[in-house]
Amino acid sequence: MKLKLIISTYLFMLLWHNSLAQQNKMSLEQVLDLAQTKSLDAFLQKNMFQARQWEYKSYLADRLPNLSLGMTPFDYNRSFVSRYNSVNNQDEFKEQQSLYSYARMSLSQNLSFTGGTIYVDSDFGRLQNYGDTDSRSYTTTPVRIGLIQPLFAYNEQKWMSKLAPLKFAKAKKEYISNTQVINLKAIELFFNQVLASLNEQIASTNKKNSSLLYDIGKKRFEIAAIKESELLNLELNVLQANIELVKSEKLLQQACFDLNLFLDIDKEFVHKLILPENISNLSIDAGLAMDLALKNNPLLLEEKQNQIQAEMEVEKTKKESRFQATLNASYGLNQQAESLKSAYEKPLDQQKVKFSVEIPLLDWGKRRGKYKMALSDSEVIRLQAKQREMDFAQEVSQKVIDFNLQKSLVDNSKRAAIVAQKSYDVNLQLFKDGKLTVLELDDALRKQSAAQKDYLNHLKDYWLYYYSIQQYTLYDFRAKTELEKLFETRLREM
Structure with missing residues (x-):
């Protein structure tokens, strides 16, 4: 029993010690998770998306019926006004005092397919006169239905029904794409610290070895086994190793500070990083990546938005260069009386129809010039969009090629680093x-250091290529799923 207890206690202490040792270590995946949840960049992107989200909600609200209440509780007027005196057959000034109150309830609905507005309203007015002719009267419109309809005019609501959903879809994809930019920045800072740590380790090892070799060199110089120039070279190596160690320690501290500042965590938390060496044999199909990029990337949605806006401007300038006509019609019930109750009894019909026309006669070609300019701008935007799409397709293809070749570079550089280390030993x-x-020893040392740095740089490029493709396609090729599906929960919570 005692032996079992001792063994159990030993295993527990071993596991506890290992867990403590891992607390100050962080993998690349953990760094990326923190970058997405705690960094200032992530907070900024979230708030930018929320602004676009509220903009879209405002657009949806504009498409719903709008109920409003307008009131003028009192409008008091005391002034002298000109009046005609029929007895004296002359105009004269009379003092006038009045108090007017008004209220209107209105329910309106925008008609996106016509660009007009239909409304139903009800209003109430009260007028109180003071002075020689003290009187009180009421006017009411219990119900009235009306239509305000521009004729042959530019319909902004129709174009907004095309633009607003597209802009919001683009905003969602931009948000997801920008989170991948955060990943790329985190990878840069992660490997900056890894490389800085490697340089510090190399410098520390070099200092130790150069001191050891210098001691050996002094002994050999005493027995004339080496030349004085070689001894001086060994001494120079010691001095340079001391300088490089100080410089590397400073750069490591700066790299640690930069990463912790970006992640917005305690500066002592991320001190050691776990190198992401376990890379898969993943090969990305260039055709699939291209299809996903053309489907998901917000850049192409932005080009589509620009083209729609250009077409909208063409139609706007075209319609505005012609005559403008507006129909304003309403039908309701109306009554006036000296008491409030009577003002709502036996209301009379009220019809209003207004047709207004504005025809441009002479503008010296100003409207036509705007229309031609809009046509030219639309064509320029179309050609620019085509060129950007071609450039984008080429960039995606190149990144896929680079990624598919990168694993071979990583494997070979890792093997080269192992061989270089053995060669130096x-x-x-x-x-x-x-x-x-x-x-000859210095040459072996340089090759060893260069091989280790090459391996880390190739490993860094591997992850940068992968997350760059993920940014272009908004698709996780390891999980084989759309990033938008992974972000659905986060987007719903905003």
């Missing part, structure tokens, strides 16, 4: 045995 031992010159 062998050469170091040969130097200690007196079978290698200082210059």
Whole structure:
């Protein structure tokens, strides 16, 4: 029993120690998760999307019936006005005092297919006169239905019904795309710290080795086994190693600070990073990536939006260059009386019809010029959109090619780093045995450092290529799913 207890206690302490050791370590996936939830960039993108979301909600609200109440509780007027005196046959000034009150309830609905507005309203008015002729009267319109309809005019509501849903769809895709930009920034900062940490380790190792080699060199110089120039070179290596160590420590601190600041976490939290070396044999189909990019990327939705706006401007200038006509018609019930009750009894018909026309006669070609300019702008936008689509397709294709080739570069550079490390270890031992010159050892050291840095840079490029393609396509090729589906819950919560 005691042996089992000792073994259990030992295993528990071992696991506890390992968990503590992992607390200050963070993988790339953990860094990306933090970047999406805690970084200032993520907060900014979220608020920018929410602004576009409220803009779309305002558009939807404009398409619904609008109920409003307008009131003038009192409008008091005391002034002298000109009046005709029929007895004296002359105009004279009389003092007038009046109090007017008014209220109107209106229910209106915009008609997007015609550009007009239909409404139903009811109003009430009260007029109180003071002075020599004290009187009170009421006027009411219990119900009235009306239509305000521009004829042969530019219909902004029709175009907004095309633009608003497109702009909101683009805003959603832009938000998801911008989160991938955050991933790319996080990867840059992650590998900046990894590279800085590697440089610091290399510099620390170089300092230790250069000091050891210098001590060996001094002993060999005493027995004339090496030249003075070689000894001086070894001493120079020690000094340079000390300088490089200080510089690398400073750069590592800055890299750690930059990453922690970006993630908005405690500066001591992310001190060690776990290298994302476990890459899969994923190969992305270029045709599938292109189809997804053309379907999902917000850049192409923006081009479509620009084209619709250009077409809208063409129609607007075309319609405005012609005559403008408006029909305003209403039918209701109306009554006036000296008491409120009587004002609602036996209302009379009220009909109003107004047709107005404005015809441009002479504008020196101003309207025609605007129309031609809008046509030219529309054609320019169409051609620019075509060119951007071609450039975009080429960029996506190149990124897919780069990614599919990158795994081979990562594997080869990793193998090269292992070989370079073994080569340096062998050469170091040969130097200690007196079978290698200082210059040959320095060359092995440079190759070892370069191979390690090449491996990290190729690994960094692998993840940058992957998340760049994910940004273009808004598709997770590892999970084989649309990013919009992954973001649905987050978007609904906003």
